[in-house]
Amino acid sequence: MRRSFHYMVFLTCFFAMCACRNQPPGQSVHDRLLEAVLAGNREVVDSCLQNGGNPNLRDDEGTPLLILAVNAGKPGILESILRYRVSVDARRQSGYQSTALMETALRNNLEAARLLLSRGAGVNLRDSIGDTALHWAAFYGRLELARLLCENGAGLSITSREGAPLDVALWQFNDAVADYLVAKDATMRQSGEFVEAVRAGNEAAVKQLLKAGANADQLDESGSPVLVIAASRGFFNIVKLLLEKKTDPDLMNRVGQTALCRAVYFGHEDIAKLLASHGAGINKAGPHYRMTPLHAAAKSGQSTIGQWLIEKRANIDAQEGISGYTPLMIATSYGRQDMVKVLIKARANPHIKGFDGAALPDLINYAGRPEIARLLEEYMLQQ
Incomplete structure (x- = not known):
């Protein structure tokens, strides 16, 4: 059985090599390599690389083979390319001039991100607007990728045209990533009992703390007002309590989103109408x-x-x-x-x-x- 298995492996490799060596007339090994990466055919990719295919090849738009492999969603192909002397931080020549590590966020390709990081991919490199791979993870709401990048030294305070990674996560309503980044940032002070009660939706505790003098305009560690937090999470009664304490209905989080904006995004129609009835700006x-x-x-x-x-x-x-x-x-x-x-x-x-x-x-x-x-x-x- 073992001999049969190894013979089948030999035949598979042999035919893959033939596929690359015996390409159609006029088709180079490089053209065949590009086609194989896009088609997700690792056997042909391996054969082409073994027979002189360039691992630093780019397509007609200037996209490196490495990025094409990441977006093909086949980690095995990426692994094959990384065995060769390849520029792991090669960038697209168009668009945002992104790296392969940044683009792992597009399809939440954690395995590809791990491979790239293990080969020394630059975790804090910036694209054409100043975004790092962590900004990309924040934009697309990739929590596990954000964790992986932070474990490998991603900078929390690096700012781009879009702000810091936390700003990007909030701007795109990716609250799970935002919460993780807040917890990860040692420079942010703890929020306190009142904010935690609002976050938990603990109406009785919120009512008691307000009665004891808690500030209805209080902010959490990231600068989000408790009204915005309650509206985001759909806590109608807590929003009502805060509005009854005359909190400003147009208070904003650090990226300029009001409680109304966030209630709308998350589909809390009752809260949206409650806020509007208390004067929240429709266009604020x-x-x-x-x-x-x-x-x-x-x-x-x-x-x-x-x-x-x-x-x-x-x-x-x-x-x-x-x-x-x-x-x-x-x-x-x-x-x-x-x-x-x-x-x-x-x-x-x-x-x-x-x-x-x-x-x-x-x-x-x-x-x-x-x-x-x-x-x-x-x-x-x-x-």
Whole structure:
């Protein structure tokens, strides 16, 4: 049986080598190597590398083979490439000029991240806007990847155009990552009994502490007001208690999100309406990120709440502060069909461009949702 097994392994390797050596006329070993990586064929990848394939190869757009391997989702192929003298921190020549380690966040590829780190990948290298791999993990909400990066020396205080990793996690509503980064940062003071009671949703304790003089405007370690925390977590009665203590309904967290913005994102319609009844600003947002409640509805696909916000005179064409995207652009890029319909009905402007020059047709292609594409193409023809 062992001889048969080894013979089968030999045949497999032999045919893989033939596949690389006997490529179609005009196709080089490098072309074959690129095809094999994209197809996820490790046997052919191994054969091509053994027969002179360049592990530092790039495709026509300047993307390194290493990044293509990470995004192919086949750790075995990445492992094969890393056996050779390869530049582990090679960057894309376009886009954000990201490294392979950064791009492990796209598909939450933990195994690839471990391999790259074991080969010395730069954990604190920055992309073209100053983001590190930890910023990428925070953006995509990859908690375990964030843990791995921090264990390997990722900097918590490195700031980019988008802020520190904690700012990015909060901005993208990735609260599990944000909570981890707060706990990891030794420079942040402990929040205290009142904040912990709010976080836990302990209504009786909150009521008792408020009666004893607790500050209804108190902030947690990261600068989030307790009202914002309660609204995010759906604690209606605690939000009501805080509002009865005359806390400002428009208090913001460190990235300029109000309690209303966060209640909308997480689908807490009752809390959103309670906040509005106490004067919360429908279009209120901080000056840098400028994430309004309607942007939040577009991002999370809360179409019913989105319709309510529009009826309350939300600015349907407001541009978010980092990307310049409008609610319609955000709903399109996240594939939120019902929200797209709500915004079309409200006559949202389909011709605004993001700060990077991206227009709605670009986002339609990115989303890859034919039903949304049909809706928007028909709408744009009418404008």
